[in-house]
Amino acid sequence: MSAIVSISNLSKTYADGHQALKNISLDIEYGEIIALLGPNGAGKTTLISTICGIVNASSGTVTVDGYDIVEDYRVTRSLIGLVPQELTLGSFDTVTETLCFSRGLFGKKPAPALIEQLLKDLSLWNKKDNELMSLSGGMKRRVLIGKALVHEPRVLFLDEPTAGVDVELRKDMWALVRRLRESGVTIVLTTHYIEEAEEIADRVGVINNGELLLVDDKQALMQKLGKKQMVVELKDAISEIPHVLSEWVLELSTDGQQLTYTYDPRNLHTGIASLLRAISDAGLLLKDIQTTQSSLEDIFVDLVKKKI
């Protein structure tokens, strides 16, 4: 699969000296959903804004579908749709008017049927004649998505799309993102909600302090960096870990009833079977066993902490 967006050695230093992007290189593939994770101020919005033409890069290049974003800005921008983080909308225009405005800005002739379908898809059809200022925050977010999609882009940038929206709308948006991907739209999503990336992304990139720490397939990332833990619940509490179990790195809970064993699931021999035998040989009676996989959040926190 080739890249629809190719970012090469991109850096951005603002006038006040703050370096928001540090030599970022990234290929975004056709039709994928990639989530860029990072804490506030990590550089996610700067990265998106640079690709969309809102921020000038200090150095580096970006191509969209093979076209340079500076030299061929007309082509690249017509391929891109952007949903900004802030609810930036006019006040007195109606929902339909603002969508018509956006479509025209991108050089497309009016398409009432397409706008009607889009409004229906976004559950905005019954609000089509409402003034924007009369809409709720969630509705405004939908309008912004509509404005970004109305010129039929091939790449959609969603900058913190579910910030401050309720659970229902968040799920609606995730469903919409999946539908868009099925229609061939590439989605680039920035978020600091790990569950969002975990739920919908194919690949995850982690940004912190303007650096792209890693990019990998979500599952591969979880497998590569994720740890598994087995928690063995004992029938009777113990005061210390028996000497025969010193071969395994175990933690004993404060109440003495749980032994936690952390292991790498990628290893051929995880040591689980031999540990369970040794526990039995040590005369300890098992009450329950459970295993947990570390989440993307654990991985993310781990990565960011290491870099601070």
Place this chain on the structure above:
Amino acid sequence: MNIYAIRVIYKYEMLRFRNTLMQSFASPVISTALYFVVFGSAIGSRIETINGVSYGTFIVPGLMMLTLLTQSISNASFGIFFPKFTGTIYEVMSAPISFFEILIGYVGAAATKSMIIGLVILGTAGFFVPLNIAHPVWMMGFLILTCISFSLFGFIIGLWATNFEKLQLIPMLVITPLVFLGGSFYTIDMLPPAWQTVTLFNPVVYLISGFRWSFFEVSDVSVALSLFMVLVFLILCLVVVWWMFKTGYRLKR
């Protein structure tokens, strides 16, 4: 050329004008009517004719210019400042549209509004004083050029301004005094000799002079010089806007 983009920006701006129709028209028309009552009737009746033109009629081009300049600047500066202020400018900046197309949309709409208001004022003036325009084509030419030039200037102010105070600063402190001292209500030769020289540094003098010539065939400076000065101002504004877009000044971070 992105014709659709120009069209939607222009239409959007004109729609804003339509939504505020009362304040857009009422304010300049009432002000002009008051000027005619005060200067044309009350004071003007005691002033002799100037170059064979009654005082009330004489001030019509100056009054039109006063309104055209202030309206052009205010329309264009607000048109671009407001999306900057609300953040909706992101959409224009990320659209496949060149700086020239953005200009045609915003400045074209601002200039159109000013022209409409200018013509309304001309019509209003007709109720108060007899009017006979000697060169209607030149009059329209000066009108259009002035509206475009000062809408461009307003656009620059809108790009430059970072708050509402700055938006009002230049129109209030620079433009209004220049218009009042630019021969709106008098001819330059009515001033003392020293002030006649000083006033030649005021660019508005050339605008009013050329505009007045198109009405009465009398002017303070030659028509060619007036036209040249308007074109110089227009080109200067275009260069500044081009530089602002090229560098992203106050638009891109």
